[in-house]
Amino acid sequence: MFYNIQIFSTFYKLFHFFIDLFSNLSKIDDMKLQILGSGTILPSAFRSAAAYVVMVEDKTLLLDMGPGLLRRMAEAKIEIWDVDFIFFSHFHPDHTGDFVPFIFASKNPFGPVREKDLTIIAPVGFGEFYNGLIEVYGKWIIPERYEIHIEEMVEERRNFDVFSILTARSNHSSESIAVRIDAGGRSLVYTGDTDWSEGLIPLSEGADLLIIDTAFPDDMKTPGHLTPTEAAEIAVKAGVKRVLPTHFYPPMEDVDVAAVFAAASFMGEVIRPLDLMIIDI
Numbered sequence: 363m364f365y366n367i368q369i370f371s372t373f374y375k376l377f378h379f380f381i382d383l384f385s386n387l388s389k390i391d392d393m394k395l396q397i398l399g400s401g402t403i404l405p406s407a408f409r410s411a412a413a414y415v416v417m418v419e420d421k422t423l424l425l426d427m428g429p430g431l432l433r434r435m436a437e438a439k440i441e442i443w444d445v446d447f448i449f450f451s452h453f454h455p456d457h458t459g460d461f462v463p464f465i466f467a468s469k470n471p472f473g474p475v476r477e478k479d480l481t482i483i484a485p486v487g488f489g490e491f492y493n494g495l496i497e498v499y500g501k502w503i504i505p506e507r508y509e510i511h512i513e514e515m516v517e518e519r520r521n522f523d524v525f526s527i528l529t530a531r532s533n534h535s536s537e538s539i540a541v542r543i544d545a546g547g548r549s550l551v552y553t554g555d556t557d558w559s560e561g562l563i564p565l566s567e568g569a570d571l572l573i574i575d576t577a578f579p580d581d582m583k584t585p586g587h588l589t590p591t592e593a594a595e596i597a598v599k600a601g602v603k604r605v606l607p608t609h610f611y612p613p614m615e616d617v618d619v620a621a622v623f624a625a626a627s628f629m630g631e632v633i634r635p636l637d638l639m640i641i642d643i
């Protein structure tokens with residue numbers, strides 16, 4: 363057992379070495395994704411809760427803010443003040459847990475203080491959700507030197523700076539939405555948590571990368587989430603080029619997702635998620 367932990371630790375250090383080598387995302391002028399959390403709310407030594415970062419030119423967009431995000435941002439060398447946009451798929455703690463620490467850290471006087479505005483793209487009700495958090499934490503999570511712009515969206519397209527955002531309802535919680543990001547001819551779709559939803563197919567049509575909830579193995583179907591076979595069916599129907607199954611609960615560690623997707627006739631590339639992995643879109 364000790365031997366295995368040592369091998370894992372060496373592998374982890376080596377992995378970080380290469381991540382450090384290649385993670386200077388700010389110099390890249392096309393679209394990139396970095397996984398900051400491919401796991402769930404269950405504690406895991408190597409999968410943080412749901413969080414991703416998308417870099418388009420010089421803009422930084424976070425997709426969900428699961429607990430552990432701030433640590434992963436530090437590992438990926440992404441500073442708090444680098445973030446221009448945050449997208450929330452829904453309000454569950456494994457997707458919003460590091461929002462309060464992020465806003466609190468943005469006010470911390472020890473280090474550069476955030477001064478650029480922040481745009482939050484979120485389901486309807488986010489303003490109320492944030493006000494509820496302010497009732498608990500008070501002024502500690504109210505910015506003083508910058509503004510937060512909240513854009514609540516359901517099923518619509520809006521243009522922001524260097525990218526266009528299209529949202530669709532997902533099938534998980536009452537507020538939950540999925541998102542498509544288009545920029546410079548590239549496209550990425552993030553489903554957030556979801557069960558089967560017809561609307562995900564047109565949303566994902568021809569996307570370069572589909573980041574899709576694949577929470578439990580086929581024989582452990584859990585309402586509110588997709589199995590690998592269901593996720594593959596959406597990927598096939600939408601004709602996406604590459605797919606990133608994610609939001610892995612522990613039983614998914616034993617599943618050969620690429621084999622399940624292939625068996626479901628998905629012909630594109632299946633990327634097995636690993637925190638801090640960088641994917642060119």
Ligand SMILES: [Zn+2]
Pocket residue numbers: 452454534555
């Ligand atoms: Zn959820």
Ligand SMILES: [Zn+2]
Pocket residue numbers: 402403412454456457555609
């Ligand atoms: Zn979740």
